[in-house]
Each structure stands twice: as C-alpha cells, then as structure tokens.
Amino acid sequence: MIPFIDLQAQRQRLGQPLEDAILKVVRSGAYIMGPEIGEFERQLGAFGQAPHVLSCGSGTEALVLPLMAWGVGPGDAVFCPSFTFAATAEAMPLVGASPVFVDIDPETYNLDPASLEAAIVAVKAKGELTPRAVIAVDLFGGPADYPAIAEVATRHGLKLISDSAQGFGCTLSGHHPIHWADVTTTSFFPAKPLGCYGDGGAVLCKDERLHDLLVSLRVHGQAVKSDVEGKTFEHDPKYLNVRIGMNSRMDTIQAAVLIEKLKIFKDEIDARNRVADRYAEGLSDLVKTPTVLPGGVSVWAQYTIELPDDPQKGRDALGPALREQGVPTAVYYPIPIHKQGVYSGYPTAPGGLPVTEGKAGRVISLPMHPYLTQDDQDRVIAGIRAFVKTNA
Numbered sequence: 001m002i003p004f005i006d007l008q009a010q011r012q013r014l015g016q017p018l019e020d021a022i023l024k025v026v027r028s029g030a031y032i033m034g035p036e037i038g039e040f041e042r043q044l045g046a047f048g049q050a051p052h053v054l055s056c057g058s059g060t061e062a063l064v065l066p067l068m069a070w071g072v073g074p075g076d077a078v079f080c081p082s083f084t085f086a087a088t089a090e091a092m093p094l095v096g097a098s099p100v101f102v103d104i105d106p107e108t109y110n111l112d113p114a115s116l117e118a119a120i121v122a123v124k125a126k127g128e129l130t131p132r133a134v135i136a137v138d139l140f141g142g143p144a145d146y147p148a149i150a151e152v153a154t155r156h157g158l159k160l161i162s163d164s165a166q167g168f169g170c171t172l173s174g175h176h177p178i179h180w181a182d183v184t185t186t187s188f189f190p191a192k193p194l195g196c197y198g199d200g201g202a203v204l205c206k207d208e209r210l211h212d213l214l215v216s217l218r219v220h221g222q223a224v225k226s227d228v229e230g231k232t233f234e235h236d237p238k239y240l241n242v243r244i245g246m247n248s249r250m251d252t253i254q255a256a257v258l259i260e261k262l263k264i265f266k267d268e269i270d271a272r273n274r275v276a277d278r279y280a281e282g283l284s285d286l287v288k289t290p291t292v293l294p295g296g297v298s299v300w301a302q303y304t305i306e307l308p309d310d311p312q313k314g315r316d317a318l319g320p321a322l323r324e325q326g327v328p329t330a331v332y333y334p335i336p337i338h339k340q341g342v343y344s345g346y347p348t349a350p351g352g353l354p355v356t357e358g359k360a361g362r363v364i365s366l367p368m369h370p371y372l373t374q375d376d377q378d379r380v381i382a383g384i385r386a387f388v389k390t391n392a
C-alpha cells in the first residue's frame with residue numbers, strides 16, 4: 001500500500017537530531033513550559049509573519065481561546081464554513097455561542113465572501129444573535145480569499161480568525177493569512193503539514209494585549225503582566241486567577257519536535273507543490289483538480305479531486321477500485337457540518353449551502369506528502385485514468 005501520509009520517511013530524514021531533541025527534554029525534567037516552548041513560539045512567529053504566538057494544547061483549543069479572550073458567548077454569532085472539520089464549528093458551542101454556516105466557493109472550497117455577506121445581513125435583520133466574528137478555513141492547505149473576506153468582516157465590525165489547521169504556511173501574494181486576520185490558529189496533529197508527535201496547536205496574533213490575555217487563559221486565567229503591573233500582593237500572584245481559563249499548555253517535548261520539523265518545513269512545502277503540479281499534469285484533462293487562488297501558495301494538506309456524484313462513475317466506486325491496487329484514498333468530508341445531528345439546529349446562510357452539499361458527494365483525496373515518489377504517484381495517476389476511462 002502506498003502511504004497516504006508518510007511520517008516515517010520524514011522521521012528518517014530528521015534522524016538523530018530529532019531523537020536527541022526529545023531525549024534532551026526527557027533528561028531536563030522541564031516537561032511543562034520548558035525553554036523549547038518559548039523558542040518554538042518565537043520561531044513559528046518568524047515563519048508565519050506574526051509578532052505574537054501562543055502555543056496551546058490543540059487546534060481546537062486554539063480556536064476557543066481567542067473567542068474566550070474577546071468575550072464571545074451566549075447570544076453571539078460566529079460565521080464559518082460547513083465544509084470543514086467539525087472543530088471549526090465546535091469552538092462556538094464550547095463558549096456558548098452559535099455558529100452560522102456559510103457556503104463555499106466552488107473552486108477553492110473556502111468561504112464564499114458573497115454568502116458570508118448575505119449571512120451577516122440576515123442575522124442582523126433577524127436580530128436574535130449578535131454577529132461577533134468570522135472564521136475562514138484554509139481547507140486542504142489552500143488560502144481563503146482573505147482580501148475579500150476581511151473587507152466584509154471589517155465593514156461589519158467583526159473579528160476575523162483564519163483557521164489554518166490544514167493551511168499553516170500557505171500564502172497569498174506573499175502574505176500569510178495573519179496579514180488580513182486578527183488571529184491565525186493552527187493544529188499540530190501529526191497528519192497536518194506541520195505536525196508534532198501528539199496533540200498541539202497555536203494561536204498567532206498581532207495585538208500584544210490579546211496575546212497577554214491568551215497567556216492567562218491558557219493557564220486557568222492566571223494573573224499576567226497586565227493584571228499585576230503597579231500592584232502589590234501578599235501571596236505569589238502566580239496563584240491569582242483573575243478570569244475563567246483552562247489548561248491548554250503544549251508539552252515541551254512537542255515543541256522540541258516542532259523546532260526540528262520547522263527546519264525542513266519550507267522544503268517540504270516546496271516538495272508538496274511539486275507533487276501537486278504533477279497530479280495536475282497527469283489528471284486535469286479527466287477530472288476536476290484543485291484550484292489555488294491567483295498569487296496563492298497552498299501547503300497541500302490534501303490533494304482533492306472531484307468525480308461525478310454517481311454510484312458507478314463516482315468517488316464511492318473509485319475509492320475501492322484504487323484500494324485494490326494498493327492506493328489509499330480518503331473522503332474529506334462526506335457530511336457537511338450543518339447536516340450532522342448536533343449542528344443541524346444552527347442557522348445557515350440565506351438560500352442554504354448548495355455548493356457545500358454538492359461537493360460532499362463528489363470529493364476524494366489522494367495520497368499527498370513531501371516524500372511521495374514519482375513511481376508511486378504514477379501508480380495513483382494510472383489507476384485514476386484507467387477507472388475514469390473504463391467508466392466514462
């Protein structure tokens with residue numbers, strides 16, 4: 001079987017320095033908030049063009065933390081796509097707020113600015129929820145249309161989060177999403193383009209005061225610099241908890257792993273782009289291959305093609321046919337979030353989400369990682385070509 005994602009090839013490339021970095025933490029005893037945490041946050045900010053970075057427990061908590069910092073809660077609306085992983089929408093109910101699902105652009109699978117505008121206007125007109133923020137997702141690794149989305153968000157006075165769990169490292173006109181967004185969040189789940197060896201996440205931002213608040217929220221609302229400045233305390237202010245927070249620290253071992261992985265990340269993004277270019281060359285005359293916005297660079301978390309929504313000619317037949325030839329595939333995502341039971345009561349953009357619902361029956365993702373050999377990729381391409389020609 002061709003690996004869908006080859007973490008072992010990456011581990012071999014990283015070699016002894018990676019294992020030494022882990023062992024160094026094990027021997028140091030600084031398992032929580034050790035020096036690697038601050039060092040990794042500094043390096044991630046330099047990579048992602050963000051002045052402030054907070055590492056945290058997961059990509060899900062990275063979304064919850066800024067919502068908490070902004071006081072988003074019951075009665076508030078946060079607009080997001082439905083064609084995404086559940087965590088994007090889950091962050092809202094976790095703080096008591098409501099997701100409002102917006103349709104996607106049919107080419108990029110990312111938030112459609114026109115549907116966003118319509119959804120905000122509809123929520124305002126209804127008057128039951130207060131619009132507070134927008135979460136754009138860089139699905140499959142490609143950048144959302146930030147100039148257009150930020151224009152809509154700013155005009156309506158809403159905060160903008162870029163959920164770059166799949167897209168950290170993607171750019172548009174040379175800028176990372178934080179150029180337009182108030183906050184970028186990411187996940188270091190092992191299968192992500194920049195993954196660690198467990199769970200982890202990060203929040204990147206431009207506002208020092210917001211970062212300070214996030215630092216407090218990450219550790220049970222503990223008093224931070226701005227809470228204690230100019231004041232004196234009878235007890236160690238470390239145990240002064242001034243707001244409701246949580247425990248969302250990233251383990252030091254994961255920071256040590258990520259410092260090593262960051263060294264090769266740019267090179268891996270280039271390799272993923274070579275793989276994507278080759279897929280496009282080999283397949284785009286027969287199936288719909290992905291579109292990246294002009295001036296955009298994807299990090300290709302997934303390489304997703306589309307087939308007709310048809311039991312014989314479609315992706316549900318292609319998947320098993322490829323599997324027989326040792327080629328794994330995956331479907332992201334077969335059920336849009338607004339169609340899942342627990343989320344079905346939340347509002348959607350006026351007119352519903354026809355693009356999202358259409359895509360869910362057609363998409364299928366192919367093996368994609370920086371170490372995919374040309375021979376293996378040729379097997380994937382040949383298998384798809386044979387399937388499409390036989391079933392045309």
Ligand SMILES: Cc1ncc(COP(=O)(O)O)c(C=O)c1O
Nearest residue numbers: 058059060085087088165187189
């Ligand atoms: C778009 C998106 N947002 C958020 C998350 C949540 O990240 P985590 O699994 O680290 O909590 C993920 C991945 O799992 C994701 O793909």
